[in-house]
Structures are given as structure tokens and as C-alpha cells.
Amino acid sequence: MDLDYDFMIADFPTVLAGLPKTLVLTFWSTLFALLLALLLGCVILSNTPVLKQLVIAVNTFIKGVPLAVQLLFCYYAVPFVAKWLGSIGIYDFNPRHIPYFPAAVAAIACNFGAYITDVVVSSVKAVDHGQIESAQSVGMTGLQTALHVVIPQAVVISLPSMTNYFIWLLKGTSLASLINVTEMLITAQISAADGYQYLEAYIDAALIYWAVCAAIEFGSERLFKHVGFFLEPARA
Numbered sequence: 001m002d003l004d005y006d007f008m009i010a011d012f013p014t015v016l017a018g019l020p021k022t023l024v025l026t027f028w029s030t031l032f033a034l035l036l037a038l039l040l041g042c043v044i045l046s047n048t049p050v051l052k053q054l055v056i057a058v059n060t061f062i063k064g065v066p067l068a069v070q071l072l073f074c075y076y077a078v079p080f081v082a083k084w085l086g087s088i089g090i091y092d093f094n095p096r097h098i099p100y101f102p103a104a105v106a107a108i109a110c111n112f113g114a115y116i117t118d119v120v121v122s123s124v125k126a127v128d129h130g131q132i133e134s135a136q137s138v139g140m141t142g143l144q145t146a147l148h149v150v151i152p153q154a155v156v157i158s159l160p161s162m163t164n165y166f167i168w169l170l171k172g173t174s175l176a177s178l179i180n181v182t183e184m185l186i187t188a189q190i191s192a193a194d195g196y197q198y199l200e201a202y203i204d205a206a207l208i209y210w211a212v213c214a215a216i217e218f219g220s221e222r223l224f225k226h227v228g229f230f231l232e233p234a235r236a
Helices: 005-016 019-046 050-062 067-087 100-126 130-138 142-179 184-192 198-231
Strands: none
Touching: 005 067, 005 142, 019 050, 019 100, 019 142, 019 184, 050 100, 050 184, 067 100, 067 142, 130 142, 142 184, 142 198, 184 198
16 A cells, blocks of 8 residues: 555645644643642642542542543533533533533543642652751741742753653643544544545644654753753852
């Protein structure tokens, strides 16, 4: 079987047109994943015995369930939530127009938020405790120590891992097609349906995913070079 290069070239703009929808899904999923990770991370770092163990258990469960399963769960759970909101007058329930995009955002954010929680916790713990003691010794409050000592260094420490998870999340949005959320992969599927030229369309999508991920990785490396000096030990 030979590849239809003419179709690949002609179809590339069509597949590329689905990229903005993928980026929007990535943006909202990343935003809520970060918020969830910060919330769960703070609970774990607070060392509240019962609550900490509960959060760790939930976090472990989320990481142990495949993203595809979580997407399907949210897909079928959304109609029940929408119907309940409609019953109390908050949402105009219409079974033909269920908002499945929020279901995809919720599933992806929960899945990756669980992983990013580990990054938040490990990055904060990686900050030299001696610096925290030094800040306290000069009269800085707990909030000042967190804002001026812990958080800036933790952000820099977490940057490489966060970049990897962000790229992973971007590629994970392709699974949203399982629940009929229109993004770049399903755009490629639709464009190839007439002539059954799926391989060519998928190659186009793969090239676009690769280019975006390479750009993100390049930008992250450049950013780390500019802020990484915060982690260098002071010279006498």
C-alpha cells in the first residue's frame, strides 16, 4: 500500500484547523489540574493525619484508573448531573445538548491533577530546609517564607516535570474523541472518512502533535536556563 502524499498535503490544513480546539481543551484541563494539584498538595503537606491519608488514597485511586475509563465515566455521569441541575432550576436540561466538553475537562484535569500533585509535594520538599530556618531566624513569617523562599524555588524545581506532564496532557486530549469531543484527532478521522485515507490523516495529526510538543519543550528549556540560576548555590 502506497501513501497518498497529495492527500496528506491537501488534508494538512484541515487537520491543522482542529488544533485550536485541542489547545483550548488543553488550556482548561491544565488550569483545573494545577488548581487541583495545589489543593491536594497543600493538604498532603499540612500533615493533617486523617485528611492527608484520605487525599493520598483518592490520589492513588485516580492514578490507577486509565484516562479512557475516567473519560467514559464522566461522559455518562454528566447527564445525571445536568438533569439534577435542571431539576433545581440552575441548568436548562436538554438531553440532546449535554455539555460533554466539561466532562472531558473534568476527567483530564482529575487524571493529570493527581500526577501533578506528586510534583507539587516533591518540589516543596526539595527546597533546602536550612533556607527556611534562616528565613525564620531573621523574623520572616510563615507566609513571607512561603512567598519569598519556598514557592519561587519549588516552581523552578518543578519546571522540568511540569513540562513533561503538560506535554503528556496535550497528547492525552486525543482520547477526548472517545466521548465525541471535537479535537484534532477526530478532525483527522472525519477528514479521512470519505476516501478511507486514515493513515495519511493520522500522519498529519502526528506531525502537528510533534511540532507543538517540540515547541513546548524548547520553550521550557529556554525558560529554565533563565530561571535555573535561582537553584545554584551562592558563591563565597
